[in-house]
Amino acid sequence: MKKLPIGIQTFRKIREDNFYYVDKTRFIKELVDNGGGYYFLSRPRRFGKSLFLDTIASAFKGEKELFKGLFLYDNWDWENPDLSGVPVIKISFGSGVNRSVDELQQSFSYVLNNISGEYSIESEYSDLKNKFSDLIKKIYEKYNKQVVVLVDEYDKPILDSITNKELATELREELKNYYSVIKDCDRYIKLCFITGVSKFSKATCTRLGFSGLNNLNDITIRPDYGDICGYTENELYAVFKDRIKDFDKEQVKLWYNGYSFTGESVYNPFDILLLFDNKEFRNYWFETGTPTFLIKLLEKNSYFIPEIECKVATERLIGNFDIDDINVETLLFQTGYLTIKNKMHKGNRIVYTLDYPNIEVKMSLTDSILSYLSNNNIENQQNNLYDSLLDGKVDMLEPVFHSFFASIPNDWYRKNSMGNYEGYYASIFYCYFTALGLDVIAEDVTNLGRIDLTVKIENIIYIIEFKVVEIVTDGNPAIEQIKNRKYYEKYTSSCADIYLLGVEFSKTDRNITRYQWEKL
Missing domain, CATH: 3.40.50 (Rossmann fold)
Structure with a gap:
């Protein structure tokens, strides 16, 4: 035959x-x-x-x-x-x-x-x-x-x-x-x-x-x-039933599903086939391409990295790629780093909510941003950071981040204005935590305001507030805003341990100048 x-x-x-x-x-x-x-x-x-x-x-x-x-x-x-x-x-x-x-x-x-x-x-x-x-x-x-x-x-x-x-x-x-x-x-x-x-x-x-x-x-x-390319969940479990049984189905979905083109969400076929071949979860799709240009564009536009999540875009925006006017959100969507999570009609307009498709893309992209910003190998730092977060050793976090900011070449700051505002420092923290696969929420909404960053690891919550001392000159520590506005109340009934972190930076010193924390 x-x-x-x-x-x-x-x-x-x-x-x-x-x-x-x-x-x-x-x-x-x-x-x-x-x-x-x-x-x-x-x-x-x-x-x-x-x-x-x-x-x-x-x-x-x-x-x-x-x-x-x-x-x-x-x-x-x-x-x-x-x-x-x-x-x-x-x-x-x-x-x-x-x-x-x-x-x-x-x-x-x-x-x-x-x-x-x-x-x-x-x-x-x-x-x-x-x-x-x-x-x-x-x-x-x-x-x-x-x-x-x-x-x-x-x-x-x-x-x-x-x-x-x-x-x-x-x-x-x-x-x-x-x-x-x-x-x-x-x-x-x-x-x-x-x-x-x-x-x-x-x-x-x-x-x-x-x-x-x-x-x-x-x-x-x-x-x-919507599913002309990629595998639907039914196709995955019907066609590969003798292969998928060897894996945790929820983990497969978390890692490789989530791509949506307004139809049923699909799994990345390249990832699935290599998962079956290699029998371990890895960033297979992401490793086949280097998003260097995309990262440079984020840097050039002083893009607040946490805003990549849950981005609202019009129909014109997601279909408007042009080398004469390259838009960050357009490029993120069309290259597969963002996908459609929701479609809404607002008057005569169609509006889409874009987000990371899955944990592979979310972890890998933020990790690449970190690697691009630093000349040093940050893998050991990330391992130490994860262990410190899991064990509640909050004192151990400061030297990790201090070392990272110190590793960024002075020439980078000279060529970019990105390091002059609070969002830059928040973006670095966001990338660090997200690259570890943690549950990270930027601009976390409460009834009294927005938390700069919330990080969850197992049953532990970290509530983080940032401040650039040259911009906010009231002299009040960053941690005081968390306590005054009682941001922690949102999580008191759902988490075993809650840590409050106030992190202050100087755009002159280009590093952390005050680091305070408390455990509730």
């Missing part, structure tokens, strides 16, 4: 002779039943976008035997010449990094040459735009059928160079030449499906040559396509 190609495997081979099928083929039929046309899907990296495109390709090529046991096997008209034996043009920018326009041209030329060879069609054009258009027309004429065009990772060349605005703009303009062909060849195309990380906006459509595709169907946050 012919083995399934990797493209039709919406699963991973875990044992030598054991395949696990997570069947997403019903979505392909839905695309066709809706009349074909032009579709766009945005999802974070390593979420199954490429596999889905390969599955579309296999369906239209008529590779029926590959679908045995899947929904599409009995629900696709394999004898219909408009659905089977259809020529497919697949273009992917997912591999490698294009460090110049020349490299991008070479990459696209390689793709077009492969298409030319696959269909035994030659083009007399040397320039890439005309060659692409010519291939579509000649394949249509050869088979007397409209073609299927699949574009994978349409935006990767731009995102790879996002820190170099000039290069990113040049790459965008070059890609515009290629993508404009699609709208010009409309009558030769049966179905076009485009995937990427960044979501389409009107500006994106125009600047990437898609402005003519007025019927472009963006299914990124449509509830009925």
Whole structure:
């Protein structure tokens, strides 16, 4: 029996002779039943976008035997010449990094040459735009059928160079030449499906040559396509029932579930498959990408890190990625560090609440922010901090944080204004505690005000108030605000031990100047 190609495997081979099928083929039929046309899907990296495109390709090529046991096997008209034996043009920018326009041209030329060879069609054009258009027309004429065009990772060349605005703009303009062909060849195309990380906006459509595709169907946050990539809970427990039994289900959910695109929340497939292979909880997805640019953008904008949680965003904001105006929340959402937790209608507007999808992302991102800010290895400090919090050794916390602030180079402060305000110091504490996987609440609401930071570890609560002495000059210790406003009353009936911490900083000394604590 012919083995399934990797493209039709919406699963991973875990044992030598054991395949696990997570069947997403019903979505392909839905695309066709809706009349074909032009579709766009945005999802974070390593979420199954490429596999889905390969599955579309296999369906239209008529590779029926590959679908045995899947929904599409009995629900696709394999004898219909408009659905089977259809020529497919697949273009992917997912591999490698294009460090110049020349490299991008070479990459696209390689793709077009492969298409030319696959269909035994030659083009007399040397320039890439005309060659692409010519291939579509000649394949249509050869088979007397409209073609299927699949574009994978349409935006990767731009995102790879996002820190170099000039290069990113040049790459965008070059890609515009290629993508404009699609709208010009409309009558030769049966179905076009485009995937990427960044979501389409009107500006994106125009600047990437898609402005003519007025019927472009963006299914990124449509509830009925919410689980087109990723594993739902039912799929996880039905398909992998012999594997999931070896793990604490709540821990699996806490670590890897939580991605929502206004439909049912899904598990990150990359994480789940590596969890089964390695049999331990780790930051598998996060480790495959470095969010350095994102962290630099947070720093540049003097972003209050705790506000990443429960961020309210409009529909325009989450779909408005543009290299000329990069928004922090947009980038966080589209790259998978935030996801949709709630959708609300406010008048004529749709408003979303964004939050971390799961503990993997929350811990890893805050840990990366800490590592970026410090030249020192902070792992030993974090271990000591966790033990001190668990044992109630509050005196041991001050030297840990004092050492961290002392490790930040003076040059960093010279180039950034971020260290001049209270939110910066609160952000550092927040990142430290969150990176440990603790339950952390910033701006914790009480009936008498907001606690700067609340940290919970098992049945212990730490209530923390921050103060920058050059900004608040009343001379009152930070801890007094906790006591005067009785912030602790919120937790007296639910926690065994409550600690009050007042931490004061000097933006001149760039470190802690007073550290006080009490146990109730």
